[in-house]
Amino acid sequence: xxxxxxxxxxxxxxxxxxxxxxxxxxxxxxxxxxxxxxxxxxxxxxxxxxxxxxxxxxxxxxxxxxxxxxxxxxxxxxxxxxxxxxxxxxxxxxxxxxxxxxxxxxxxxxxxxxxxxxxxxxxxxxxxxxxxxxxxxxxxxxxxxxxxxxxxxxxxxxxxxxxxxxxxxxxxxxxxxxxxxxxxxxxxxxxxxxxxxxxxxxxxxxxxxxxxxxxxxxxxxxxxxxxxxxxxxxxxxxxxxxxxxxxxxxxxxxxxxxxxxxxxxxxxxxxxxxxxxxxxxxxxxxxxxxxxxxxxxxxxxxxxxxxxxxxxxxxxxxxxxxxxxxxxxxxxxxxxxxxxxxxxxxxxxxxxxxxxxxxxxxxxxxxxxxxxxxxxxxxxxxxxxxxxxxxxxxxxxxxxxxxxxx
Amino acid sequence: xxxxxxxxxxxxxxxxxxxxxxxxxxxxxxxxxxxxxxxxxxxxxxxxxxxxxxxxxxxxxxxxxxxxxxxxxxxxxxxxxxxxxxxxxxxxxxxxxxxxxxxxxxxxxxxxxxxxxxxxxxxxxxxxxxxxxxxxxxxxxxxxxxxxxxxxxxxxxxxxxxxxxxxxxxxxxxxxxxxxxxxxxxxxxxxxxxxxxxxxxxxxxxxxxxxxxxxxxxxxxxxxxxxxxxxxxxxxxxxxxxxxxxxxxxxxxxxxxxxxxxxxxxxxxxxxxxxxxxxxxxxxxxxxxxxxxxxxxxxxxxxxxxxxxxxxxxxxxxxxxxx
Numbered sequence: 215x216x217x218x219x220x221x222x223x224x225x226x227x228x229x230x231x232x233x234x235x236x237x238x239x240x241x242x243x244x245x246x247x248x249x250x251x252x253x254x255x256x257x258x259x260x261x262x263x264x265x266x267x268x269x270x271x272x273x274x275x276x277x278x279x280x281x282x283x284x285x286x287x288x289x290x291x292x293x294x295x296x297x298x299x300x301x302x303x304x305x306x307x308x309x310x311x312x313x314x315x316x317x318x319x320x321x322x323x324x325x326x327x328x329x330x331x332x333x334x335x336x337x338x339x340x341x342x343x344x345x346x347x348x349x350x351x352x353x354x355x356x357x358x359x360x361x362x363x364x365x366x367x368x369x370x371x372x373x374x375x376x377x378x379x380x381x382x383x384x385x386x387x388x389x390x391x392x393x394x395x396x397x398x399x400x401x402x403x404x405x406x407x408x409x410x411x412x413x414x415x416x417x418x419x420x421x422x423x424x425x426x427x428x429x430x431x432x433x434x435x436x437x438x439x440x441x442x443x444x445x446x447x448x449x450x451x452x453x454x455x456x457x458x459x460x461x462x463x464x465x466x467x468x469x470x471x472x473x474x475x476x477x478x479x480x481x482x483x484x485x486x487x488x489x490x491x492x493x494x495x496x497x498x499x500x501x502x503x504x505x506x507x508x509x510x511x512x513x514x515x516x517x518x519x520x521x522x523x524x525x526x527x528x529x530x531x532x533x534x535x536x537x538x539x540x541x542x543x544x545x546x547x548x549x550x551x552x553x554x555x556x557x558x559x560x561x562x563x564x565x566x567x568x569x570x571x572x573x574x575x576x577x578x579x580x581x582x583x584x585x586x587x588x589x590x591x592x593x594x595x596x597x598x599x600x601x602x603x604x605x606x607x608x609x610x611x612x613x614x615x616x617x618x619x620x
Numbered sequence: 621x622x623x624x625x626x627x628x629x630x631x632x633x634x635x636x637x638x639x640x641x642x643x644x645x646x647x648x649x650x651x652x653x654x655x656x657x658x659x660x661x662x663x664x665x666x667x668x669x670x671x672x673x674x675x676x677x678x679x680x681x682x683x684x685x686x687x688x689x690x691x692x693x694x695x696x697x698x699x700x701x702x703x704x705x706x707x708x709x710x711x712x713x714x715x716x717x718x719x720x721x722x723x724x725x726x727x728x729x730x731x732x733x734x735x736x737x738x739x740x741x742x743x744x745x746x747x748x749x750x751x752x753x754x755x756x757x758x759x760x761x762x763x764x765x766x767x768x769x770x771x772x773x774x775x776x777x778x779x780x781x782x783x784x785x786x787x788x789x790x791x792x793x794x795x796x797x798x799x800x801x802x803x804x805x806x807x808x809x810x811x812x813x814x815x816x817x818x819x820x821x822x823x824x825x826x827x828x829x830x831x832x833x834x835x836x837x838x839x840x841x842x843x844x845x846x847x848x849x850x851x852x853x854x855x856x857x858x859x860x861x862x863x864x865x866x867x868x869x870x871x872x873x874x875x876x877x878x879x880x881x882x883x884x885x886x887x888x889x890x891x892x893x894x895x896x897x898x899x900x901x902x903x904x905x906x907x908x909x910x911x912x913x914x915x916x917x918x919x920x921x922x923x924x925x926x927x928x929x930x931x932x933x934x935x936x937x938x939x940x941x942x943x
Contacts, residue, residue, distance in 0.1 A: 240773075241642035241820075376641055480924030481642070512888045520881065530880040534868075537875040537883070544870050550860075557857035557864050558886050564856065565889040571922050597895035599823050 223589035224502060224613055228255040228262075231471045233358065233370050233464070237383060237493075238475035239485035240376030243506040246600045247475050247593075248373040249277065249307070250610040253603075256289075256305035257298050257610075260368040263306045263361055267354065267375045276602045277307035284311035284318075286361070289603075297603055306367070308357075315353040323453035350375040351386035352458075359461040381492050384462065471501040476579055478508050478572035483579070490582055502589035504613065505576045509568040510594040517592055518573060519566035531559045623845040623914055624941050630656050632814045633753055634767050634806065636781070636842075638832070639818035640825055641773035644850040644918070646673045647925050647934065648818050649770035654678065654928060655935030656766050657696035664689070664697045664752060667770040668745055668780075674698045674770065677925045693928070697764070703741035704734070706748045742780035743800065750803045753812075774832055781807060781815075781840055810843035818848045821903035830910040846942040847913050849904045851920040856893035865890045914942035 227234055228251060236248045245266050252264035263286055264277070277289065286308040289297070299305060317334060324330040354372060361370050374383045464470065472493070476486035486503075493500050511519040535555035538546040546554065576592075583590035593612045600609060622628065629635065629652065637649040646667065653665035667674050672684045679692045687706070689699025708725050712718040724730050734740070755763040772780055807813055815836050819829040829847060836842050857864055868890065871883035881889075908915045918937055921930060 239642070240640070509892075512885045520879075526877075526879060529877055533876045533880065534871075534883075534886075537871045538867060541870060544867070546867060553858070554861055554864055554867055557861045558868060558890070561856055561864070561890045561893060562881055562886060565893060568922060595892075595896075597892060598899060601823060 224504075224591050225615070227251060227471060227473070227501065227589075228258060228260070228369065228614070231369060232469040233362065233372065233471070235372045235374060235383065235465065235470065235472045236475050237374050237472055237489065238376075239482055239489070242475050242477040242482055242486075243593075243600075244376075244475045245273065245373045246606065246609055247473070247504050247506060247613070248371045249273070250606050250613055251473075252307070252369065252371040253297060253299075253305055253606050254610045254614050255369045255371075256303040257300070259300050259302040261304040261306075261366065262369040262371065263308065263367045264371045264373065265354065265357060265361070266307065266309050266373045267350070273601050273606075274309065276606075284308070284314040284357075293603060297607065310350075310354055310357055312350055312353040315356055319356060319454070323457075351377075351383045354383070355458070355461045355465070359457070359464060362464060381496055381498070384465065384496065384498065388458070388462075466497075466499065468499075470499060472498050474500060474503045474579075476503060476505050476576065478505060478575045480575055483575040487578055490579070500586070500588055502591065503579050503583045505579060505590070505592045507595040508572045508576070508592045509565065510572075510592060511566070511569045517569070519569040522563050522566060527559050527563065530562070531555045534558050628845060629814070629816075629939060630659060630661060630766065632766060633762070633812040634749070634769070635814050635816050636769045636771050637816045637818060638771045638774060638781075638836075640828055643818045643820050643825060644848075645773070645818050646770050647677065647931070648816065648848055648850070648918070648938065649768050650674055650677050650925075651931040651934040652816075652938055653696055653698075653766075653768040654693065654931050655939055656768070657693055658932070658935075660695070661765040662695050662763070663766045663768065664699065664764045665768045665770065666699050666701050666749065666752075668701050668703075668772055669770075672700055674700070677931060678928060680927050701745050701748055703744050704731070706744045707734075707740065710744060710747065742782075743803075745780065746803045746807075747799050750799070750806055753806060774828075781836070781842065808841040813842060815842045815844045816846070816848060817844065818850055819907055820851055821849050821900040821907070823903065826903045826906045826910070829907055833911045833913065844911075844913065847907050847911055847915045848918060848938070849900075849907055849915050850918045852900045852904065852917045853893070853896045853920050855897050856890065862894070865894065916940065916942040 234248075234251055236244045236251075238244050248266065249264045252262040255262035266274070266277075277287075286306040289299075289305045289307065294303075294305075297305070320333050321330055324333055351374070354374060358370055358372055361367060377383070474486060474489055474493070476482060476489075490500075508517070510517045532555070535548075535551045538551040538554055539548055580590050582588075591613055593609055596605065596608060598605070600606060625631070635652065637645045637652070639645050649665055649667070653663045657663045665674060665678075666689075675682055675685055675692070675698065678696070678698060682692070685692070685698045685700055687700060687702050689697050691697050704725065708718070708721050712721045715721060749767065749769060752764065753762070753767055757763050817829055817832055817836075819825045833844055833847070837844055865887045868883045868887035873882055873884065875883055904915060904917060916938060918934055921934075923930075925931060925934075
């Protein structure tokens with residue numbers, strides 16, 4: 215039974231948008247949520263793609279992305295049926311290969327095969343594509359753009375790299391480009407550069423002195439590598455910049471939506487609140503917040519737990535004990551019944567305090583969502599980690615409001 | 621020095637706390653440092669992240685410690701190693717003064733260039749740590765008995781500990797190479813330096829910890845004698861009560877007072893708590909088996925770390941012999 219439940223605003227995510235970006239700190243379950251969103255879109259007949267960064271192996275296996283070279287793979291065959299994907303729907307997944315993405319860009323924008331070779335072999339470049347801050351985000355954005363342009367997908371869901379700052383996904387590419395910008399080259403490099411001469415005289419005197427020391431003590435041919443890198447990239451930077459601008463326009467446009475994934479631990483909730491401050495300032499289109507891995511009280515409308523007074527607890531405990539002893543099917547010996555009853559009472563209060571703690575830690579997030587008209591959805595923490603497609607369905611059912619087991 | 625020796629942790633010169641983001645490295649580093657200081661050692665705890673995370677747990681409400689650092693508790697100093705500050709200090713020493721260096725470092729373009737350049741941050745940070753380890757007080761004894769490093773979260777590929785080895789192999793002679801060699805020697809000295817990996821008892825962290833330990837031990841040659849498994853949920857009910865969820869499910873829906881949770885709800889809560897405990901036990905075992913190392917289990921603290929008292933609680937468990 216896949217009853218439509220468009221009463222849940224989260225549903226509009228999968229029906230109305232072309233790009234959904236999941237942001238949040240590490241360890242909150244972004245990959246799972248991103249995959250669940252993509253799955254739901256597929257179930258509604260859209261062709262969706264989830265772009266992952268760092269999936270757990272079993273989930274990666276389940277999605278079939280394990281040994282890919284930066285290409286999407288479609289979930290096919292009888293798995294489609296099991297997931298309730300109709301004929302016109304499609305779920306694909308891919309894992310981002312940062313280095314390959316950068317290399318592809320170089321091939322696209324460099325001035326000819328010689329330039330390509332020079333850049334790909336440049337030591338600074340080799341580090342740029344994995345060590346440089348912002349490169350993972352840049353590569354992810356680039357891949358999103360490429361996949362969008364291909365026209366093969368109705369919805370692309372992006373699992374962003376874990377970061378401490380919400381805007382890394384948008385700003386890191388900017389910062390990277392600033393470095394590559396030819397204006398930077400002119401500031402750093404001496405006018406004599408125009409004559410095509412290499413060497414220390416390239417740099418303005420004070421910069422030069424410091425870099426010389428650096429090079430002398432480091433023994434690294436730092437200046438030569440940097441010069442070559444800047445020279446080589448000068449030809450590419452226009453292309454890079456133009457493309458990055460288009461990507462950014464796409465991500466900030468009406469077809470895109472950002473979703474903040476948060477978890478209720480003190481640290482994660484604090485991280486999420488910091489994210490909200492950043493997102494607010496930047497006018498990023500945040501459409502919803504998913505409070506993942508919440509301890510929820512079973513059957514409770516608002517998720518909260520009951521208050522346990524001492525009287526209530528002792529009455530409850532006594533009732534459990536009696537019920538266990540007097541049970542028609544499987545009566546329990548009195549001593550054991552007493553132990554079990556106490557254990558049950560402890561479970562009740564223990565779990566209740568966890569539930570209340572999670573609600574307390576996420577209260578500000580919920581209030582923010584209400585104020586901003588964004589959706590707010592709690593997802594209960596499952597007994598086991600989500601490592602297969604069935605787990606994704608369970609998460610999706612909570613996110614999009616269907617009956618469990620449908 | 622085997623893990624069961626009493627001084628296995630406190631007797632080191634340098635303990636590097638490592639692990640993926642979100643596993644609790646800062647908590648473990650702060651807790652170890654605080655406990656060591658209370659045991660009479662002179663301790664420095666250093667972090668390297670953007671922003672300060674040690675002060676909020678060691679001395680909530682106090683000002684950041686910065687590069688200069690500060691004594692937060694008797695015998696416990698904390699600092700944040702900012703790579704630019706460390707580089708400026710180093711270059712200033714080489715140039716015999718700070719005027720030129722400071723001017724260049726204020727230049728926006730220069731900072732952008734350095735921000736984009738790889739490898740030097742890790743090297744200069746390790747160089748600073750090495751330098752701190754070498755520092756002696758007026759009487760010639762080491763300034764710090766123990767240095768605890770809250771290392772950057774491990775990501776894919778190169779970690780900051782890989783850098784000295786790379787430098788030594790790739791770079792010609794020079795002061796930095798000599799320094800890199802000295803740093804590498806310190807890291808590989810199993811009596812002086814210990815790597816302390818921190819993991820969560822979940823699928824992905826368990827496997828990554830195993831990969832990390834193997835790489836650190838085999839490629840880098842750093843001593844690792846245990847894994848800290850963090851945020852373990854306790855057994856929710858006493859032994860002999862494992863039948864609780866089933867027993868509860870056998871009861872009638874109306875068996876309990878209306879204001880009290882129904883047997884089915886209680887059963888679900890019990891199942892959940894039991895399942896999480898079981899999951900944590902399982903992955904804790906996986907970590908121990910796959911790394912071949914004993915583990916130190918730290919309990920899940922629902923309220924998080926509010927201050928030094930919470931750290932001290934964890935410190936007791938940290939200093940105990942791993943199993």
